[in-house]
Amino acid sequence: MEGAGGSEIILVYFIGTFGMVLLAGAIFFFFITYQKRLLKKELELNRVKAEQQEEILRNTIQAQEKERRRIARDLHDEVGAMLSVVKLNLGRIEKNVEAEKPKLLAGETKKYLNDTITQVRRISRALLPPSLEKLGLYYALEEMANWVNKSDELQIQTHLTGEQFRFNSKHELALFRVVQEIINNAIKHSEASVIQLILRFSNQNVAISVTDNGKGFNIDKKMQTGLGLKNLESRTQILGARFKMKSKPGKGTSAIIYLNILQENGKQ
Amino acid sequence: MPTSHVYGLVAFLIITIFYRYLLTGFIRKIWLDIAIALYTIYYLINSLFLLSIYTYPGFANALGAIIILFFIILYFGKVMQEAKIKNLSAETTIWISGALLIFYSVNLFFFVLFNLLLEYSVKFTSSAVIFRIGINVLVYLMISIGFLKQRKLQSEGIKKSL
Numbered sequence: 001m002e003g004a005g006g007s008e009i010i011l012v013y014f015i016g017t018f019g020m021v022l023l024a025g026a027i028f029f030f031f032i033t034y035q036k037r038l039l040k041k042e043l044e045l046n047r048v049k050a051e052q053q054e055e056i057l058r059n060t061i062q063a064q065e066k067e068r069r070r071i072a073r074d075l076h077d078e079v080g081a082m083l084s085v086v087k088l089n090l091g092r093i094e095k096n097v098e099a100e101k102p103k104l105l106a107g108e109t110k111k112y113l114n115d116t117i118t119q120v121r122r123i124s125r126a127l128l129p130p131s132l133e134k135l136g137l138y139y140a141l142e143e144m145a146n147w148v149n150k151s152d153e154l155q156i157q158t159h160l161t162g163e164q165f166r167f168n169s170k171h172e173l174a175l176f177r178v179v180q181e182i183i184n185n186a187i188k189h190s191e192a193s194v195i196q197l198i199l200r201f202s203n204q205n206v207a208i209s210v211t212d213n214g215k216g217f218n219i220d221k222k223m224q225t226g227l228g229l230k231n232l233e234s235r236t237q238i239l240g241a242r243f244k245m246k247s248k249p250g251k252g253t254s255a256i257i258y259l260n261i262l263q264e265n266g267k268q
Numbered sequence: 269m270p271t272s273h274v275y276g277l278v279a280f281l282i283i284t285i286f287y288r289y290l291l292t293g294f295i296r297k298i299w300l301d302i303a304i305a306l307y308t309i310y311y312l313i314n315s316l317f318l319l320s321i322y323t324y325p326g327f328a329n330a331l332g333a334i335i336i337l338f339f340i341i342l343y344f345g346k347v348m349q350e351a352k353i354k355n356l357s358a359e360t361t362i363w364i365s366g367a368l369l370i371f372y373s374v375n376l377f378f379f380v381l382f383n384l385l386l387e388y389s390v391k392f393t394s395s396a397v398i399f400r401i402g403i404n405v406l407v408y409l410m411i412s413i414g415f416l417k418q419r420k421l422q423s424e425g426i427k428k429s430l
Binding site: 009010012013016017021022023024027028031032034035036038039042049 | 280311341344347348351353354356366369370374376377378380381383385388389392396
């Protein structure tokens with residue numbers, strides 16, 4: 001082979017190899033960059049979706065609370081007031097009537113009326129406990145426990161450690177609802193005889209523990225099928241609180257909610 | 269030289285069958301099968317009847333390299349379209365494809381020009397072969413990393429299943 005032809009081959013080899021390396025590098029670079037951009041977009045989309053879902057849930061909760069407040073007020077101010085008037089009139093009838101039979105009937109009706117007034121008051125308080133706004137979370141939960149304890153079906157033992165402090169009323173209400181939901185679930189499904197409710201207030205932190213001695217359940221299975229637990233998680237997430245639930249069949253259930261007030265205020 | 273004939277075809281078949289599996293659902297398999305079959309027939313005819321078994325099958329290997337590079341690009345296209353892989357550096361097939369992309373890009377002109385280079389200068393060809401060995405080290409290192417990632421993924425999968 002001639003020298004000039006040989007050097008041309010080497011040149012072709014060098015240029016060709018260099019060109020191919022550049023091309024391969026460009027393809028690989030394009031692939032990596034495009035893929036990263038795609039994933040970034042997907043993450044952004046997921047974030048927007050999650051935010052939208054959170055917004056929808058927040059609006060739903062707000063609407064629910066508004067409606068509960070309205071019903072509670074109507075029950076207390078209108079139905080409750082009317083029932084009190086009816087009770088008063090019935091008392092007057094009972095006093096003034098002389099015949100034995102109507103008197104007995106009036107007495108019996110008054111008894112039913114008293115039960116109805118109590119029930120209306122209970123429903124109204126469950127919808128919006130006045131003590132929550134006036135006295136704070138612990139007293140509202142204690143009041144709820146007292147109402148449940150009246151039924152004698154199970155006992156709710158409440159404990160407070162630390163000194164209760166007040167925080168954002170919307171968040172107090174949200175925490176109250178979460179605990180209320182956990183207790184309702186325990187009453188409905190756990191077959192427990194005792195529920196322990198512990199509230200701890202310390203250094204801008206609120207920790208609530210709800211433990212029952214019921215039959216427990218498989219938490220992984222319930223997370224896949226049930227909406228209740230997911231709702232509790234979503235509610236606490238919106239609140240900026242941490243929520244953890246533990247349960248095993250035959251070993252009861254415990255739930256812990258932890259809220260840092262400073263962090264929660266920072267989020268607002 | 270006779271071994272290079274066998275090696276070229278076996279390497280091509282292993283790699284293209286691997287990509288045939290990876291490209292499932294992205295492209296109709298019949299096109300891949302046709303490409304693999306046509307190349308195999310050409311390679312066999314070339315090695316058995318056209319080329320001396322003592323001559324390096326440079327053009328045949330270069331053609332094989334182009335087909336493999338095309339398969340790799342198709343695979344990258346599939347990954348981009350599906351966007352299922354969240355972490356590219358943790359994916360075995362990405363490491364292997366990257367390694368093969370480097371190997372066949374660097375060696376394409378080596379395959380084409382090997383016989384001519386050998387004819388021109390043995391010394392230069394030896395230098396080119398040493399450069400090629402260096403690239404091979406990088407390629408096998410990348411493939412090893414890919415397999416290590418796979419082992420890690422599998423052990424994590426076993427832990428999860430336990």
